[in-house]
Amino acid sequence: MKHPLAERFDGAGKVLAELDARAADTRDHLAETRGTIDAYHPKRLRLIVAEVIDETATTKTFRMESLDREELPPFLAGQYVNVFVDGTSRPYAISSSPTRLGHYDLTVRRVPGGRISNLLLDTVETGQIVNTTGPMGTFHHNPLFHGEDLVFLAGGSGVVPAMSMIREVIELGLDRRFQLIYGSRNASDIIFRDELDAVAAAHPGISVDHVIAEPDAEWDGATGFLSVDVIAALAGDLGRRMVYVCGPQALYPYALEQLTALGHSRKRIRFEANGAPAAPAAQPHWPAGAEPGEEVTVTVGGASFRTRRDRPLLDALEDRRIRPEAACRSGECSLCRVRVVKGQVHTAAEAKLRLSDEQFGYTHSCVAYPISDVELEV
Known part of the structure; x- marks a missing residue:
């Protein structure tokens, strides 16, 4: 007996045959889809430290290999992984x-007083197992929007994503101009110096300019900070070149001021997310009269604790072993979203909130600060 649709439109027979074939398909499509997603975007990776490379007196590269797969998930040059250690990340x-997906190189520089950087540099050894997220982040080259003529302003360990970008250009033979202007405190602080200088000498499309803030008598290169004069002297007219900026937090407003003074469009400047603000109370929208060092009460699931106003909610929650999913810790990725049920929270300017977040009371806990007693839904 013919199906009632068989003569209703051209190609009906082919559609019906495909439906019959699908009805006989007993594969677990959900599991297959989940497997594909996990291969490219895993929530967690188990990595083993295959090698520890001393870069400078304050910087090491940890070469990480997978314990569970032949190749690590693909990533875009400039992206990061979130490393979980000591109850935080x-x-x-x-x-x-x-x-090169047989390993990830994670280059870590010591931050004075930094809880995690010091722990990694002082304790991690070859053979140690480390848990991370998969690769993520938006600070990478997009040829459609960014073009192929790029300037990268780096300060300190901000050179790390630039190094990944440069290595990709070389290994793929990309037709891309890449100028790195790299500021360091002194010559001994320059990470990857030998490799960068060798690359610049061998590849005409890549240039590397070092700028030293505290030069010794032997330094004959550029000195000072990444100022208007220094950028103009080294890069010339920026035109429509895309400018990437990565480094310590203090570099970002300074670089923006210098680039704006050069007449460069804000749309042609890209900043890497780089942590919670060092002084949230200095932001213009911090509530008047809210003393940063005073403590308030945070309530989650019926349990309460005290914390300072100027401590990020994510850090305060982790101290109590309440651990929302987290990655960037800079207000960008939104994984650490929490809902503010009661009370007032200062959400730092770094947070990339959705319109719906503001409408329904959500904030990014990594860059949110309790101004009053608050109740949270985590």
Whole structure:
């Protein structure tokens, strides 16, 4: 007996045959889809430290290999993984090329007083197992929007994503101009110096300019900070070149001021997310009269604790072993979203909130600060 649709439109027979074939398909499509997603975008990776490379007196590269797969998930040069350790986590950019997926290189510089950077540099050894997220982040090259003529302003360990980008250009033979202007405190602080200088000498499309803030008598290169005069002297007319900026937090407003003074469009400047603000109370929208050092009460699921106003909610929650999913810790990725049921929270300017977040009371806990007693839904 013919199906009632068989003569209703051209091609009906083919559609019906495909429906019959699908009805006989007993594959677990959900599991297959989940497997594909996990291969490219895993929630967690188990990595083993295959090698520890001393870069400078304050910087090491940890070469990480997978315990569970032949190749690590693909990533875009400039992206990071979030490293879980000591009850918290920190994002670290991948310095190796995305063409080499047998390992990830994570280059870590010591931060004075930094809880995690010091722990990693002082305790992590070859053979140690480390848990991370998969690669993520939006600080990467997009040829459609960014073009192929790029300037990268780096300060300190901000050179790490630039190194990944440069290595990719070389290994793929990309037709891309890449100028790195790299500021360091002194010559001994320059990470990847030998490799960068060798690359610049061998590849006409890549240039590397070092700028030293505290030069010794032997330094004959550029000195000072990444100022208007220094950028103009080294890069010339920026035109429509895309400018990437990565480094310590203090570099970002300074670089924006210098680039704006050069007449460069804000749309042609890209900043890497780089942590919670060092002084949230200095932001213009911090409520008047709210003393940063005073404590308030945070309530989650019926349990309460005290914390300072100027401590990020994510850090305060982790101290109590309440651990929302987190990655960037800079207000960008939104994984650490929590809902403010009661009370007032200062959400830092770094937060990339959705319109619906503001409408329904959500904030990014990594860059949110309790101004009054608050109740949260985590």
